[in-house]
Amino acid sequence: ALDAAHDEVRHARVIGAIAREHGVEPAVARVEALPVRDLEAIALENALEGCVRETYGAVVGAYQAARAQDEMLRFAMHGIALDEARHAALSHDLHAWLMPRISEAARARIAQAQQLMIERLREQQDDAAVGALAGLPRPEVAHAMLDALERELWHAPAQAV
Numbered sequence: 001a002l003d004a005a006h007d008e009v010r011h012a013r014v015i016g017a018i019a020r021e022h023g024v025e026p027a028v029a030r031v032e033a034l035p036v037r038d039l040e041a042i043a044l045e046n047a048l049e050g051c052v053r054e055t056y057g058a059v060v061g062a063y064q065a066a067r068a069q070d071e072m073l074r075f076a077m078h079g080i081a082l083d084e085a086r087h088a089a090l091s092h093d094l095h096a097w098l099m100p101r102i103s104e105a106a107r108a109r110i111a112q113a114q115q116l117m118i119e120r121l122r123e124q125q126d127d128a129a130v131g132a133l134a135g136l137p138r139p140e141v142a143h144a145m146l147d148a149l150e151r152e153l154w155h156a157p158a159q160a161v
Contacts, residue, residue, distance in 0.1 A: 004090060007083045014076045021072070022133075040106040043098040047110045050091020052117045055153065058084035059145050060137060068135030077135070114154065122146055 016026045037045075061081030068074040099107055122143060131138070137145060 001090065004083075004087045007087065011080050011083065014080070018070065018073050018076060022070075039098060040102050040110075043095070043102055043106070044110050044113060046091050046094050046098065047114050048117045050088060051095050052114055052121070052154070054084055054091055055088040055149060056121055056146065058088050059149065060142070063137050063141075063145070064135035066135070069133050073134060118146060118150060118154065 012026075012029055019026045058081055061077050061084050065074055065077040065081050068077060099110075102110075124142075136142075
């Protein structure tokens with residue numbers, strides 16, 4: 001987990017430098033210390049940020065690594081996508097460990113929250129010009145990616161993700 005946190009700081013620095021090269025000053029990331037939380041709160045955050053967003057981020061990052069118009073961004077996204085895939089795998093492992101340790105009602109709340117997060121990802125639209133430069137998928141491609149993740153990973157019959 002600490003390695004993943006360090007990766008995220010590195011990702012922000014790399015992407016920030018690329019943004020500055022294109023005349024954009026990125027917002028400063030602010031990370032606040034979290035209070036001690038119960039297992040359900042940890043499982044919820046992990047399910048949303050790790051199992052859904054990190055997993056989707058890995059897929060989109062790999063897409064960008066192949067399609068970004070900016071050569072430096074393509075190179076950066078190759079490494080970032082690999083890191084995000086590792087982070088997602090950690091989240092899925094943690095999910096498998098956490099879920100049996102919380103109540104059935106908590107598991108149901110988490111599954112519902114994950115579905116809402118997936119729907120939110122479907123609704124997100126990026127600026128077409130920025131998206132093309134960054135190699136982001138067009139909405140129909142992004143929806144196909146989300147459909148495949150839902151079918152093959154998030155709602156696979158053999159596992160509750």
